[in-house]
Amino acid sequence: MPKPCIFSGISRRGLIGALTLLPALSESLLPSRAQGAASGDPLPSWNGGAAKRSITNFVDRVTREGSADFVPAAARIATFDNDGTLWVEHPVYAQMAFALDRVKALAPLHPEWKDKQPFKAVLEGDMKTLAASGEHGMAELVMATHAGMTTEEFEKIVRDWFVTARHPRFKRPYIELSYQPMIELLAYLRANGFKTYIVSGGGIEFMRPISERVYGVPPEQVIGSSIKTRFEMRDGRPELLRLPEVNFINDKGGKPVGINEFIGRRPIAAFGNSDGDLEMLQWTTLAGGVSLGLIVHHTDAVREYAYDRDTSFGRLDKALDAAAINKWTVVDMKDDWNRVFAFQ
Amino acid sequence: MPKPCIFSGISRRGLIGALTLLPALSESLLPSRAQGAASGDPLPSWNGGAAKRSITNFVDRVTREGSADFVPAAARIATFDNDGTLWVEHPVYAQMAFALDRVKALAPLHPEWKDKQPFKAVLEGDMKTLAASGEHGMAELVMATHAGMTTEEFEKIVRDWFVTARHPRFKRPYIELSYQPMIELLAYLRANGFKTYIVSGGGIEFMRPISERVYGVPPEQVIGSSIKTRFEMRDGRPELLRLPEVNFINDKGGKPVGINEFIGRRPIAAFGNSDGDLEMLQWTTLAGGVSLGLIVHHTDAVREYAYDRDTSFGRLDKALDAAAINKWTVVDMKDDWNRVFAFQ
Numbered sequence A, B: 001m002p003k004p005c006i007f008s009g010i011s012r013r014g015l016i017g018a019l020t021l022l023p024a025l026s027e028s029l030l031p032s033r034a035q036g037a038a039s040g041d042p043l044p045s046w047n048g049g050a051a052k053r054s055i056t057n058f059v060d061r062v063t064r065e066g067s068a069d070f071v072p073a074a075a076r077i078a079t080f081d082n083d084g085t086l087w088v089e090h091p092v093y094a095q096m097a098f099a100l101d102r103v104k105a106l107a108p109l110h111p112e113w114k115d116k117q118p119f120k121a122v123l124e125g126d127m128k129t130l131a132a133s134g135e136h137g138m139a140e141l142v143m144a145t146h147a148g149m150t151t152e153e154f155e156k157i158v159r160d161w162f163v164t165a166r167h168p169r170f171k172r173p174y175i176e177l178s179y180q181p182m183i184e185l186l187a188y189l190r191a192n193g194f195k196t197y198i199v200s201g202g203g204i205e206f207m208r209p210i211s212e213r214v215y216g217v218p219p220e221q222v223i224g225s226s227i228k229t230r231f232e233m234r235d236g237r238p239e240l241l242r243l244p245e246v247n248f249i250n251d252k253g254g255k256p257v258g259i260n261e262f263i264g265r266r267p268i269a270a271f272g273n274s275d276g277d278l279e280m281l282q283w284t285t286l287a288g289g290v291s292l293g294l295i296v297h298h299t300d301a302v303r304e305y306a307y308d309r310d311t312s313f314g315r316l317d318k319a320l321d322a323a324a325i326n327k328w329t330v331v332d333m334k335d336d337w338n339r340v341f342a343f344q
Helices: A050-063 A094-109 A111-115 A119-123 A127-132 A134-146 A151-164 A180-191 A204-215 A254-262 A275-285 A318-326 B050-063 B094-109 B111-115 B119-124 B127-132 B134-146 B151-164 B180-191 B204-215 B254-262 B275-285 B318-326
Strands: A077-080 A195-203 A222-234 A237-248 A269-272 A292-299 A329-332 B077-080 B195-203 B222-234 B237-248 B269-272 B292-299 B329-332
Touching (some): A050 A329, A077 A180, A094 A134, A134 A222, A180 A204, A195 A254, A237 B254, A275 B222, A292 A318, B050 B329, B094 B119, B094 B134, B119 B127, B119 B134, B134 B222, B134 B237, B151 B237, B180 B195, B222 B254, B254 B275, B269 B275
Parallel strands (some): A077 A269, B077 B269, B195 B222
Antiparallel strands (some): A222 A237
């Protein structure tokens, strides 16, 4: 029986019809989280089970010169979903927390929001009414908080938020809530000649300011959902203005589309955790040739969260069935990871 | 007085509302054109004038550690227009020649084209009627020739065309009609830590099959115009189907938009040749910080072509005026290049 969920009316698609970009955070504000392990084992936070073996076996096969499965370095493309695959997505996506915080921060400039849904619900903490506003309500929140400024201005807003915001359960900055085993995996793949990409339903300009710091992934290797922008010369200065209009939703069938548009090569490895990643895994693994598909299964309510088929954030249902059929690796977070976060 | 032009009704925007991608051509079919010079001078095809000095001075400033203008390697992004900047765009864009050839090749499957414009005009070689069909006509040709197949199928069509097609004046494959000085410039920038991107109004999936071979630019560093695609599982195989619908026009104000979406960093150097590159040059050079803007001016009717304000392919008018105001380097093809093509 589905677990009752306050946000059951809100899909990722509805949440994220907007979002952004540009360079990385200033070195002094946030610690780097992208380093690999210094020990001999490049994946020390992974227990030595079938999941870990499937990864190291795959990497051995595609990197060993003379192997029948050898893949030249230029074609070693690996794509990673972000929310729930590389960092925490419960109780709500980080970007949703950002949008709600922005509504509160902007409320003094918008006295009309006190009487206007879904803003009223946000300001009063009325999550039930907010959830009832559905995708349309969420789109309104995103457009009100993610558009109407230049790309540079939005980048600064995002950067500042990541410095001050805290996760409600772990009481830490969101960038500390990336999964240590996945950070190690990213570094391990790069050490083996892979180019690692983030391919997220989340906003491209919401992730880019932190992707290098947190994951060692530069902004040009981040693919995500986006709103439209318009070029303008303003007082002799070139600007891109963020418009309240969806450009692209990089989720579900949109993921192969985004991968094809941004990269122009088919990945040989893809990593996800939800039904939003199903098509990316199909695109990566079902066209012939050696490949790796992997799904992070959230099974650890003690150290993180446990959920799959019955959740509004990161529902894993069809993709879990497909994993069995297609022999994708399913990571049991509780059993396969000896550590979830670096701080644990 | 504007020179009469058979294609005066056709803009690049109209021509290219479509187009595509994927890996590079098979090694055996085409020679590599992306190597730099072996001599001590990394730019041997450039005469030693102000244009060449502006390039080498800029590179010296941004790469010398301790220099006030030093730029870390990760931020050394250089963007190059393609048609008319890296290779020949007259008498018509290569992609337009491709579209016309495709109409002829597909005609036996479309008997109705014999009586239907603009296809009839193409089949009869009636360029006047074709030109009169304007942007709408061109869009019809593009959709009929660039959509309705999978991305893999289109890649093969493009690849095959580049092997067999010949430029009407030079009687050589189009990939031999890249400018040797620009090939050297791409290699010189990469040798100095730059990441080089193609940012073209042309179709992203038309350029990607040859970009590595011709320019040393991998598919993931090619940005261009595109049509929409849709993911489908067909008989258990994942496919992206090319749809007859414009996705993005990467020209004029679209260039900064595309750069921002794909790269997420502002370039520090931009290279173009026409008004379609104006906004990219503004975005790159007018936001403060050290930068280089450069325009290739076609002044050499003997070795290539001579045109600027009065042409339908690569019109250089506003951007030429802006170059003087903004101190962009203007390359006089005749005086600044001692060689245009590698075969000369």
